Amino acid sequence: MKGRVFIIGLGLIGGSLALCVKNQHKDAVIIGFDVNREQARLAKMLTIIDDIAETIESGAEHADLVLIATPVKETERILQLLAKTKLQPHVIISDAGSTKEQIVNQSNLLKERGIAFIGGHPMAGSHKSGVTAAKSILFENAFYILTPEEHIHEQQLLQLQDWLAGTKAKFLIMTPEEHDYLTGVISHFPHIVAASLVHQAERKSETQKLVPRLAAGGFRDVTRIASSSPEMWRDILLHNKAVLLHLFTDWQHEMKRIENMLQSENGEEILAYFAQAKQFRDELPKKQRGAIPAFYDLFVDVPDYPGVISEISGILAHEEISITNIRILETREEIYGVLVISFQTDEDRERANTCIHLNTSYETSI
Numbered sequence: 268m269k270g271r272v273f274i275i276g277l278g279l280i281g282g283s284l285a286l287c288v289k290n291q292h293k294d295a296v297i298i299g300f301d302v303n304r305e306q307a308r309l310a311k312m313l314t315i316i317d318d319i320a321e322t323i324e325s326g327a328e329h330a331d332l333v334l335i336a337t338p339v340k341e342t343e344r345i346l347q348l349l350a351k352t353k354l355q356p357h358v359i360i361s362d363a364g365s366t367k368e369q370i371v372n373q374s375n376l377l378k379e380r381g382i383a384f385i386g387g388h389p390m391a392g393s394h395k396s397g398v399t400a401a402k403s404i405l406f407e408n409a410f411y412i413l414t415p416e417e418h419i420h421e422q423q424l425l426q427l428q429d430w431l432a433g434t435k436a437k438f439l440i441m442t443p444e445e446h447d448y449l450t451g452v453i454s455h456f457p458h459i460v461a462a463s464l465v466h467q468a469e470r471k472s473e474t475q476k477l478v479p480r481l482a483a484g485g486f487r488d489v490t491r492i493a494s495s496s497p498e499m500w501r502d503i504l505l506h507n508k509a510v511l512l513h514l515f516t517d518w519q520h521e522m523k524r525i526e527n528m529l530q531s532e533n534g535e536e537i538l539a540y541f542a543q544a545k546q547f548r549d550e551l552p553k554k555q556r557g558a559i560p561a562f563y564d565l566f567v568d569v570p571d572y573p574g575v576i577s578e579i580s581g582i583l584a585h586e587e588i589s590i591t592n593i594r595i596l597e598t599r600e601e602i603y604g605v606l607v608i609s610f611q612t613d614e615d616r617e618r619a620n621t622c623i624h625l626n627t628s629y630e631t632s633i
């Protein structure tokens with residue numbers, strides 16, 4: 268599609284959306300704005316955007332699509348500003364915020380002017396922030412939730428999906444309330460738990476100096492997201508307060524339940540507790556994750572010795588399995604295994620997995 272796309276907030280998500288729109292719509296002109304001028308300058312330098320707008324008003328005036336990718340409290344303020352700004356009558360405005368109800372409520376002022384606002388949330392991301400972390404593949408295979416209100420025409424919804432087709436995400440339509448409940452359960456509350464575990468470890472480290480050095484595999488896996496942007500998460504919590512307070516009560520019951528099992532040394536119940544969690548966790552759809560390994564990646568836990576890459580690639584070549592990339596991770600943090608092999612299809616990855624199991628004793632994970 269041709270047109271002018273204005274992106275407000277040029278961080279991880281705004282930058283990634285800009286790349287996705289440009290990949291799909293080569294003739295589109297992407298204008299960006301960020302309060303942090305350095306982020307805007309970097310976005311232009313990295314050719315993630317074509318031009319920088321001096322103000323939100325000047326960027327929005329001639330835009331066909333406006334995407335807001337700022338922390339959610341800022342998004343509310345920006346919607347208030349846009350409601351007073353000169354806009355093209357056909358413009359579509361959307362956002363990428365992690366909460367929806369308060370943002371959609373705030374868009375009422377635009378609705379009164381007959382301007383279309385469609386709440387959006389690409390359900391993939393990272394603990395990294397800033398435009399330098401932006402990637403065009405960030406949302407591949409992830410869900411992209413849209414929360415159109417009743418007055419939004421089908422045509423406007425389709426047009427937004429068309430603009431965002433380069434994300435290669437799967438669109439899901441739901442109400443803002445449903446969105447906030449679901450994300451409260453699977454994203455926002457887990458974030459609080461991750462941060463609380465880090466706080467607990469930090470407190471213990473005051474008397475137990477070895478805690479930071481020993482905080483390895485499991486602790487790092489479960490707390491990776493605690494390294495995310497504090498501003499972003501402060502805003503998410505403030506927006507989704509009601510859902511989260513309800514989940515705190517649930518969680519406290521949950522902790523009490525396992526605490527009681529331990530208190531009474533009920534081994535059978537403890538076993539069942541972990542077995543049930545393992546079953547549900549193991550059955551989560553693997554292909555629907557976001558970007559972190561967004562390709563068909565296979566992780567192979569190999570000893571770090573010269574020649575290991577050619578050993579594995581030789582085994583795969585022998586079976587005529589094509590690989591698109593093979594590399595050694597410099598760190599073992601967050602993902603098991605140091606050798607990452609990328610494939611074009613899930614089928615190739617499955618074949619490779621079987622082949623490595625048959626020919627080596629290395630552990631693999633997908």
Ligand SMILES: NC(=O)c1ccc[n+]([C@@H]2O[C@H](COP(=O)([O-])OP(=O)(O)OC[C@H]3O[C@@H](n4cnc5c(N)ncnc54)[C@H](O)[C@@H]3O)[C@@H](O)[C@H]2O)c1
Nearest residue numbers: 276278279280301302303336337338364365392393396397
């Ligand atoms: N990080 C994730 O995993 C993720 C995933 C999906 C959605 N989101 C949502 O996307 C939004 C952006 O998150 P991010 O990860 O890109 O954060 P980020 O910190 O990488 O980028 C946010 C950018 O917004 C800019 N900004 C802040 N206030 C502004 C304002 N008033 N006007 C213009 N620019 C402003 C900041 O300077 C920053 O560059 C948030 O609402 C977040 O909830 C995040």
Ligand SMILES: O=C(O)C(=O)C[C@]1(C(=O)O)C=C[C@@H](O)C=C1
Nearest residue numbers: 365389390391392393394454492
């Ligand atoms: O992978 C991560 O680092 C994330 O936390 C991404 C994550 C999530 O909870 O899944 C975080 C918030 C966004 O709203 C969407 C995605």
